[in-house]
Amino acid sequence: MISKFKLFVIISVISFGQLSAQKLYLTDSFKVKKRTFTYHKLKLEKNLKLDLYRPKKLKTIRPLIIYVHGGGFSGGKRNDDVSKTFSTEFTKFGYNVASISYRLTMKGIGFGCSTKADLKIKAFDEASKDLSYAIQYLLKKQKRFKIDTSKIILVGSSAGAEAILHFAYAYNNTILNDDVKIAGLVSMAGALTTLKNINSKTAIPTQLFHGTKDELVPYNIAPHHYCKTTDEGYLELFGSRAIADHLKKIDKSYYLYTVKNGDHSWNSRPIFEAKEHILDFLYFDVLQNKQRKTEVNTSI
Known part of the structure; x- marks a missing residue:
């Protein structure tokens, strides 16, 4: 747990005390309803499902958050405690939240240094494919679910964070139409295999949470799991610091x-310990498109 820590907001600090003056998307005033849907059918595997959380009695269209759970692409569930907590909490603020299952292609294989790098990249691709099918399904139901299609936000934890970053900046998508746009990304301990596809046209407002001593996913630039160059699982990744530096360099929004x-x-700790920061980013950088460059530094 974080005890007393210093909070430094380097750019664009918003007083959270001011947020309570707003209601929709900033005040948890809604009750929540949830239903489970099959978003993609598979022949030889279990069908892929999502849990859709919606605010009761809110009849207008609203932003859609898609939450992708962690678990090293080998475990985790769309309805585990962390996923349910995130989905319920943010629905209370007026968002639609879809927590999705995806194929756990590394189950029984793992994501360590002995797992070949090309298998890891394939896991990123397959998760991105399933995420594409989930978005496609939800867009087809946009009127029924009252989705603002211009405000689709992806949130991921660990492997889920790697999945959403890969989807946004590395995956060659042949499932979704080119007019499908992502309005924001929230990555909690995620990383990318390349930064070359992030430019002034493709950059998305991105929030990045990361510990500097993360031993699995690098904070800056380092091999995945800090594998040696001689390991089969050696895969260089660009973590949160590197992604933020790149977005800053091209003068694009980041947090x-x-x-x-x-x-x-x-x-996962940001969901419980930094929820105000997520709400702040979603409201000002995504919904209001303020194009801020924000850095917050805390210490344990």
């Missing part, structure tokens, strides 16, 4: 939340 000495537990 980097760094936890000095923080470990990989920051793949």
